[in-house]
Amino acid sequence: xxGAGLPNGASSRHNSGLPSAESLRDVLSPLAAITNERDALYxxxxxxxxxxSDIAFGFMGSKALFAxxxxxxFTHLSGDAMTAAELSRACGLHTDRCNTLLTxxxxxxxxxxxxxxxxxxxxxxxxxxxxxxYDFGDYLRLQVDRQMYRLLDQIDLxxxxxxxxxxxxxYADWFSDAEEARIYSESQHAGSLGPARGxxxxxxxxxxxxxxxxxxxxxxxxxxxxxxxxxxxxxxxEFPNVAALGERYVAEAGLSERxxxxxxxxxxxxxxTGVDVVLxxxxxxxxxxxxxxxxxxxxxDGLAPGGQILIHDFIVEADRTGPKNAALWQLQHxxxxxxxxSLDAGWLADALSxxxxxxxxxxxxxxxxxxxxxxxxxx
Ligand SMILES: C[S@@+](CC[C@H](N)C(=O)[O-])C[C@H]1O[C@@H](n2cnc3c(N)ncnc32)[C@H](O)[C@@H]1O
Numbered sequence: 362x363x364g365a366g367l368p369n370g371a372s373s374r375h376n377s378g379l380p381s382a383e384s385l386r387d388v389l390s391p392l393a394a395i396t397n398e399r400d401a402l403y404x405x406x407x408x409x410x411x412x413x414s415d416i417a418f419g420f421m422g423s424k425a426l427f428a429x430x431x432x433x434x435f436t437h438l439s440g441d442a443m444t445a446a447e448l449s450r451a452c453g454l455h456t457d458r459c460n461t462l463l464t465x466x467x468x469x470x471x472x473x474x475x476x477x478x479x480x481x482x483x484x485x486x487x488x489x490x491x492x493x494x495y496d497f498g499d500y501l502r503l504q505v506d507r508q509m510y511r512l513l514d515q516i517d518l519x520x521x522x523x524x525x526x527x528x529x530x531x532y533a534d535w536f537s538d539a540e541e542a543r544i545y546s547e548s549q550h551a552g553s554l555g556p557a558r559g560x561x562x563x564x565x566x567x568x569x570x571x572x573x574x575x576x577x578x579x580x581x582x583x584x585x586x587x588x589x590x591x592x593x594x595x596x597x598x599e600f601p602n603v604a605a606l607g608e609r610y611v612a613e614a615g616l617s618e619r620x621x622x623x624x625x626x627x628x629x630x631x632x633x634t635g636v637d638v639v640l641x642x643x644x645x646x647x648x649x650x651x652x653x654x655x656x657x658x659x660x661x662d663g664l665a666p667g668g669q670i671l672i673h674d675f676i677v678e679a680d681r682t683g684p685k686n687a688a689l690w691q692l693q694h695x696x697x698x699x700x701x702x703s704l705d706a707g708w709l710a711d712a713l714s715x716x717x718x719x720x721x722x723x724x725x726x727x728x729x730x731x732x733x734x735x736x737x738x739x740x
Contacts, residue, residue, distance in 0.1 A: 402729035403683040425465040427506035430498045434462070435471075435481055435489040442478035497552070504548035508541070512697045519699040529697045532647050533600060533626055542602035546579045550610065553581035553642070556673070556727055561589035564671075569593055569637035573663065575627045575656070576644035579607040583640075584614045594619040596636075598627040628652060634663045642673040646694045650702025657716045667740040670718060672709065676732035679707025684729040709734050 407413065429435060437443070437451040449459035463479045466472045471489075472479045481490070489498045512535075518524045529535045536542040560582065566572070567590055574583045577597035587593050597607060597620065604622040611620045623630050628648065632639075639660035645653055660670045675690040677683060681703075691703045706723040713721045718736025726733040 402685065404685045421465075422469050423506075423510070425462065425469060426471060427502055428462060429466055429471070430489065430502040430506075432462075433491070434466070435485045435498070436491045438472065438479060438481045439486060439490040439493075442475070442480035444477050445479070448479065500548045500552050503544050504552075508545055509693055513693060514696075516692070516696040519696050522699055524699060531698055535697060536600045536602050539602045542600070543606060546603050546606050550579045550581045553578065554585065556642075556731070557582040557585035559726070560671075560673075560733070561585050566590045566593055566638060569668075571596070571633065571636040572638040572640060573598065573632050573636050575632065575639065575641045575660075576647075577607070577640070577642070578603060579610045580614075580620060581610075582642055583620050584611060584616060587616050587619050588614070596621055596623060596633050598623045598625065598630050598632060600624075600626060632659065632663050635665045636663055637665060637668045638671060639663060639668070640671045640673070642671075643675075645672060645674045645704055646691060646701060647698050649698070649700040650704075651700065653702065653704070654712055654716070657712055657718075661716050661718065661738060664738040666738055669735060669737045670713065672734040673726055673731055674704060675730065676709060676723065676734070677703060677705045679705050681705060686730050687732075690730070706732060706734075 432452045432454060434448065434452060437448055443451070445460035445463050446456050448454075448463065449456040452459060454462070463472060463474070467474045467479065471482055471485050473482060474480075487493060488495050489501075490496060491498065512529060515524060515528055518528070519530075524530050536545070566586060569590065570592060572583065572586060572593055572595045574580070574595055574597045577583055577595075577599055580595075580597055583595035583597055587595055597604070599607060599622060601624040604624040608617070608622055611617055611622075623632075627644070641656065641660070645656070648656070657670070657672075664670065675687040675694075677687050677691070681688075688703065691701070694701045710721050710723050713734060713736040716736075717738065719739050721734070721736040723732050723734045725731075
């Protein structure tokens with residue numbers, strides 16, 4: 362196994378300039394910390410019916426986790442083991458139902474049980490207690506459970522291209538609802554700060570003056586990079602409901618003079634030209650796959666000679682062996698963007714080279730989840 366959790370020989374083909382996943386791992390999101398074993402990243406070929414059952418019933422486990430988060434179970438258990446009766450009073454649940462939920466959590470290993478008292482597992486204590494340094498409970502509870510999993514109900518019809526008129530069939534559709542855009546974007550902002558800090562520590566943009574952040578959300582990457590590189594300014598291209606929120610984050614960071622928004626669909630908007638960096642983080646996974654080459658070409662045209670493109674997204678290995686979480690997130694996006702395409706490292710490296718970029722690299726970023734592709738426009 363390589364340090365990045367990739368199978369030997371299967372890691373990315375180019376290696377120019379970007380850090381290894383090892384150097385990023387410490388500063389990336391907690392998701393990275395808990396998915397860094399090879400077996401957790403790449404699916405084994407199954408032989409037993411129980412293994413199929415584990416996949417089929419996995420959704421029950423997901424819902425047990427989300428229900429516990431909704432009722433603040435891990436936060437109440439923090440530091441103190443409790444009986445079901447004690448916890449039921451703290452959470453406002455009926456004792457029998459609290460006991461059933463705690464038993465399911467114990468079956469999953471999220472809590473331990475000893476002499477009738479339930480306690481947080483070390484992972485629950487570190488990552489699911491409100492206010493804990495690495496708490497990502499709200500991201501799971503809001504974006505994954507309330508939004509993403511509901512959209513997954515559309516997957517069968519999305520796959521056969523039969524989504525009804527009133528279904529959510531693109532980010533544009535989805536985020537025309539301001540409240541949906543807010544819930545999603547706030548969770549995403551929190552989730553992207555870790556990877557953004559990792560990128561800022563691992564890449565030297567001190568010579569860059571202008572970055573265009575296409576589909577940049579509420580600016581987690583632009584804000585972090587502008588803080589790290591005082592000479593940098595950024596333009597974020599985003600849908601109006603997201604851009605309005607992003608401007609608030611930018612103002613809170615004291616960066617309104619250096620980060621501005623274009624409030625438009627990035628596919629239709631004009632992007633600034635003569636820039637030093639074009640960043641597209643999680644944009645490719647949520648647009649029609651037919652547009653990928655066009656987005657790369659537009660980035661090439663907009664960059665000054667010597668400028669670079671950065672594409673961060675769910676990307677699988679060229680041979681499609683995984684990683685499984687990247688592959689599953691791609692499928693998830695298909696549920697609300699039926700024309701989305703499963704992006705692989707080989708295709709992307711070839712497409713960047715064909716567009717004229719040199720020093721092309723595609724490297725793991727959040728291990729088991731995302732990769733970062735990079736290319737430089739020849740001077
Ligand atoms: C998963 S979020 C990522 C946000 C940010 N790039 C990051 O990495 O934190 C995907 C973002 O792409 C934006 N997006 C998707 N399609 C877009 C389009 N056609 N025009 C503008 N923004 C788009 C969405 O609004 C959303 O904010």
